[in-house]
Amino acid sequence: MIEDKVLCRCEEVLESEIREAIQAGARTLHGVKIRTRAGMGLCQGQTCQRLIARILAEETGQSPAEILPATYRPPCRPINLSFLSGVEG
Amino acid sequence: MHEVEIAVVGAGPAGLSAAIEAARAGAKVLLLDENRKPGGQLFKQIHKFFGSKAHYAAVRGIDIGCRLLDEAQESGVETWLNIPVWGLFGNHTLAVIRDGRAQTVRAKKIILATGASENALSFPGWTLPGVMTAGAAQTMMNIHRVLPGQRVLMVGAGNIGLIVSYQLLQAGGEVVAVIEAMDQIGGYAVHAAKIRRAGVPILVSHTIREAHGREQVEAATIVQVDEQMQPIPGTERRLGVDTVCLAVGLTPLAELGWMAGCGFAYIPDLGGFVPLHDENMETTLPGLYVAGDITGIEEANSAMEEGRLAGLAAAEALGYLREEAISRKAEVRQRLDSLRLGPFGEKRQRAKERLLGECRGQLAKQEPPDVSKSCQDLTRSRITVVTGVLSLEELAGSPGYPSQERLRSGKVAVIECMQQIPCDPCVGACPRGAISIAPTITDLPVLDAEKCNGCGLCLPACPGLAIFLVDLTFSPTETLVAFPYEYLPLPKVGTEVEAVDREGHVVARGRVVRVQNPPRYDRTPVISIAIPKEFAQVVRSIKRSGKR
Numbered sequence: 001m002i003e004d005k006v007l008c009r010c011e012e013v014l015e016s017e018i019r020e021a022i023q024a025g026a027r028t029l030h031g032v033k034i035r036t037r038a039g040m041g042l043c044q045g046q047t048c049q050r051l052i053a054r055i056l057a058e059e060t061g062q063s064p065a066e067i068l069p070a071t072y073r074p075p076c077r078p079i080n081l082s083f084l085s086g087v088e089g
Numbered sequence: 090m091h092e093v094e095i096a097v098v099g100a101g102p103a104g105l106s107a108a109i110e111a112a113r114a115g116a117k118v119l120l121l122d123e124n125r126k127p128g129g130q131l132f133k134q135i136h137k138f139f140g141s142k143a144h145y146a147a148v149r150g151i152d153i154g155c156r157l158l159d160e161a162q163e164s165g166v167e168t169w170l171n172i173p174v175w176g177l178f179g180n181h182t183l184a185v186i187r188d189g190r191a192q193t194v195r196a197k198k199i200i201l202a203t204g205a206s207e208n209a210l211s212f213p214g215w216t217l218p219g220v221m222t223a224g225a226a227q228t229m230m231n232i233h234r235v236l237p238g239q240r241v242l243m244v245g246a247g248n249i250g251l252i253v254s255y256q257l258l259q260a261g262g263e264v265v266a267v268i269e270a271m272d273q274i275g276g277y278a279v280h281a282a283k284i285r286r287a288g289v290p291i292l293v294s295h296t297i298r299e300a301h302g303r304e305q306v307e308a309a310t311i312v313q314v315d316e317q318m319q320p321i322p323g324t325e326r327r328l329g330v331d332t333v334c335l336a337v338g339l340t341p342l343a344e345l346g347w348m349a350g351c352g353f354a355y356i357p358d359l360g361g362f363v364p365l366h367d368e369n370m371e372t373t374l375p376g377l378y379v380a381g382d383i384t385g386i387e388e389a390n391s392a393m394e395e396g397r398l399a400g401l402a403a404a405e406a407l408g409y410l411r412e413e414a415i416s417r418k419a420e421v422r423q424r425l426d427s428l429r430l431g432p433f434g435e436k437r438q439r440a441k442e443r444l445l446g447e448c449r450g451q452l453a454k455q456e457p458p459d460v461s462k463s464c465q466d467l468t469r470s471r472i473t474v475v476t477g478v479l480s481l482e483e484l485a486g487s488p489g490y491p492s493q494e495r496l497r498s499g500k501v502a503v504i505e506c507m508q509q510i511p512c513d514p515c516v517g518a519c520p521r522g523a524i525s526i527a528p529t530i531t532d533l534p535v536l537d538a539e540k541c542n543g544c545g546l547c548l549p550a551c552p553g554l555a556i557f558l559v560d561l562t563f564s565p566t567e568t569l570v571a572f573p574y575e576y577l578p579l580p581k582v583g584t585e586v587e588a589v590d591r592e593g594h595v596v597a598r599g600r601v602v603r604v605q606n607p608p609r610y611d612r613t614p615v616i617s618i619a620i621p622k623e624f625a626q627v628v629r630s631i632k633r634s635g636k637r
Binding site for chain 2: 003005006007009015044046047048050051064065068069071072073074075076077079080083084085
């Protein structure tokens with residue numbers, strides 16, 4: 001067994017934690033995300049999402065086409081929340 | 090709220106081209122980019138591009154970027170830089186940050202040209218400083234002028250891995266090896282040949298197992314893989330490197346498309362999930378267009394053409410251009426098609442057809458690639474795609490290689506271009522019309538060796554650096570070989586150099602006879618060396634003098 005490694009660097013989530021989440025029932029990237037926070041950090045999954053998708057496919061037997069990206073919501077770029085206070089109507 | 094007719098998100102090659110076309114057509118265009126400088130990845134591309142004259146062939150990416158910026162300014166595009174777009178609501182409203190606060194931009198048409206992001210690869214040690222994507226290394230070198238490391242392992246032998254390896258060498262680094270998990274080199278053979286003759290090994294069916302080091306990368310272990318991509322025990326090798334570059338593909342950057350709710354398809358040949366679009370680059374949401382890598386990973390030329398198409402179509406939909414639109418769009422589509430010809434482009438062409446088909450609600454028929462119809466297709470040659478080096482047998486059968494008889498009669502060009510890639514600057518570079526590529530741009534260059542007088546003007550024009558000059562009649566004992574050489578320092582005339590073969594092995598001593606580097610060669614110097622006669626077919630470069 002090769003040593004464990006960090007998969008989501010922003011939130012420091014280990015590969016073993018991702019696999020545990022899947023074994024606990026996660027079937028989507030969204031499911032892994034809400035269980036582990038993987039993909040919730042600064043880069044919003046830009047780095048780890050595909051790596052996690054591969055593990056999901058491997059663990060669940062789904063095809064890559066079935067593994068949709070986790071839901072994208074605004075803001076999709078890291079922004080200072082104080083900026084939002086001045087949204088125009 | 091800011092109102093415009095057309096908003097373009099992303100000022101890379103696709104976005105710039107879209108904005109220019111739409112503004113020229115008369116539309117009021119706003120171009121947005123989150124970076125401080127426009128151009129996307131173009132300003133990192135210091136190599137000459139492939140393609141035809143219509144596609145800026147043989148022009149370096151940086152110079153294409155400068156031209157596009159000028160054109161954008163001239164055509165009246167309003168450009169907002171350092172403005173992140175953080176949301177897309179419906180198909181007409183963008184959320185941005187400007188002047189330190191959230192604002193909205195309402196546009197009648199929106200073109201998403203957000204590009205792609207680089208894929209990662211996870212292995213023990215992948216979070217160590219010194220592991221980076223190839224694009225990051227390119228940014229460090231070509232934008233910030235910082236060499237990312239002295240000894241680099243490149244993971245991935247697609248065009249990005251090959252090109253960035255070459256640029257690492259140009260920047261004074263050493264590339265210890267390029268490894269590729271597939272059983273063949275994915276990028277163009279001419280790119281592979283450039284780094285092979287610089288002495289860089291390319292190991293196919295190899296992957297990285299681990300990066301070692303305490304505070305940063307100090308070594309990497311690579312391992313051979315079998316057909317199922319499984320590591321073969323006992324084949325591990327430890328390489329002393331301080332940098333590991335990952336060039337393992339790109340993923341279309343389409344968050345705004347997902348957010349807006351447009352239709353997507355999963356197409357592995359295009360890089361994963363891509364927004365569906367029609368012949369006008371319009372997504373399933375009316376008024377929302379896409380162009381460039383967001384619609385499938387291709388290259389900058391295709392991105393520019395897709396951008397033009399989207400820009401024309403969006404302007405047309407607003408009532409500009411009128412009858413002219415049909416012919417203008419047809420011209421762009423024709424140029425796009427020509428970029429998707431040949432063994433490399435066919436796959437993308439079929440993938441794009443599938444995308445259009447799915448957009449129409451009908452899955453286009455998936456036909457297997459018909460390799461038989463291209464009789465000149467030598468891409469499948471195992472030797473080249475595995476090693477990146479052309480064999481003399483392969484070359485002898487190539488239409489760009491002069492006959493032995495012609496070689497014996499004096500100075501002549503030798504074209505070592507054996508894959509059907511869409512590229513033709515050599516044709517225009519020859520003042521005597523000795524090189525032809527017909528009927529399509531992906532046909533191999535044919536050399537009319539009787540017309541060729543060995544002037545050498547085709548050498549610096551070839552973006553693949555795949556044309557050489559050989560003069561067997563140089564002296565009774567020596568042959569003259571000329572080759573493109575884009576490294577510093579340039580050798581001095583009269584000095585002795587180590588002549589290398591196509592694999593970078595030193596095979597003979599040579600003497601520098603001529604160093605040509607006039608402005609019209611556009612920074613591709615041509616070096617002529619005298620070598621013993623028997624190495625005429627073997628020597629293709631020189632060992633680079635002292636690493637800096």
